[in-house]
Amino acid sequence: MGFDLEAVRITALPEDAFYISDFITEDEEDWLLQEVNSAPLPRWTQLSHRRLQTWPSALTKSNALLGSPLPAWLRSPIVEPGFEALGIFNDAPHRAPNHVLVNEYQPGQGIMPHEDGAAYYPLVATVSLGAPIVLDVYHKYTQNCRAESSTPAKVGRDVAGIPGTNRRPQYRILQERRSLLITRGKMYTDLLHGIEETTRDEDLGPHSICNWELLREKELYQSGWYERKTRTSLTYRDVLHVVKMGNTFRLLGGR
Numbered sequence: 410m411g412f413d414l415e416a417v418r419i420t421a422l423p424e425d426a427f428y429i430s431d432f433i434t435e436d437e438e439d440w441l442l443q444e445v446n447s448a449p450l451p452r453w454t455q456l457s458h459r460r461l462q463t464w465p466s467a468l469t470k471s472n473a474l475l476g477s478p479l480p481a482w483l484r485s486p487i488v489e490p491g492f493e494a495l496g497i498f499n500d501a502p503h504r505a506p507n508h509v510l511v512n513e514y515q516p517g518q519g520i521m522p523h524e525d526g527a528a529y530y531p532l533v534a535t536v537s538l539g540a541p542i543v544l545d546v547y548h549k550y551t552q553n554c555r556a557e558s559s560t561p562a563k564v565g566r567d568v569a570g571i572p573g574t575n576r577r578p579q580y581r582i583l584q585e586r587r588s589l590l591i592t593r594g595k596m597y598t599d600l601l602h603g604i605e606e607t608t609r610d611e612d613l614g615p616h617s618i619c620n621w622e623l624l625r626e627k628e629l630y631q632s633g634w635y636e637r638k639t640r641t642s643l644t645y646r647d648v649l650h651v652v653k654m655g656n657t658f659r660l661l662g663g664r
């Protein structure tokens with residue numbers, strides 16, 4: 410019998426988001442962090458507010474993936490048997506993820522509100538390692554939204570880089586270490602997501618965290634806040650356009 414995703418739906422969010430609090434074991438988490446951290450330094454791209462590994466490779470300028478398999482440590486146990494048992498990529502064009510971004514956030518680091526865009530099938534599966542972090546979710550900016558907005562501005566944050574749209578997130582998802590967050594459909598296409606650049610996630614509780622009831626360790630957040638520690642995420646996606654290796658020469662400008 411397959412796993413019933415409906416039991417882990419985040420019902421407060423627009424469709425579709427699912428949260429599994431104990432997707433991998435502590436041993437698997439330790440081992441995955443070792444794999445991430447044993448990658449040679451050139452594998453990392455240092456960005457101003459986080460660092461990033463891209464597997465199996467970065468997309469081309471036209472958003473194509475040069476087809477090659479994911480490394481074994483990113484496939485097993487997460488994709489096989491994990492995602493396969495859940496059936497989450499069954500409707501994706503390649504029926505499996507073919508691309509993984511590894512993001513590492515030190516305390517104080519984050520990612521600006523953004524959407525993941527049209528290069529991918531609209532489904533992201535995120536495994537969290539090392540420490541919890543809060544993912545902020547925003548409606549995309551619209552004229553209406555701006556006119557109706559009565560929430561106080563949040564200092565220094567522009568949504569999607571549009572000046573004058575500083576505002577609070579509509580939803581906040583607490584991602585515990587070892588959890589899996591699945592977002593797809595409207596959640597992917599109609600909303601933005603980001604991670605605040607802060608050393609503490611605050612104002613935590615059932616009133617503000619939309620997956621509160623699905624958390625594994627609510628007691629850790631009784632005080633309403635925690636100090637950030639290094640948090641690493643593995644984000645799995647299916648890139649729509651895959652170029653077979655035989656065509657790579659042509660793509661790279663040969664004839």
Ligand SMILES: O=C(O)CCC(=O)C(=O)O
Pocket residue numbers: 510512520525535544602642644
């Ligand atoms: O680290 C995360 O959970 C989010 C990362 C993200 O949004 C991205 O890589 O596009």
Ligand SMILES: [Fe+2]
Pocket residue numbers: 523524525602
């Ligand atoms: Fe993203």
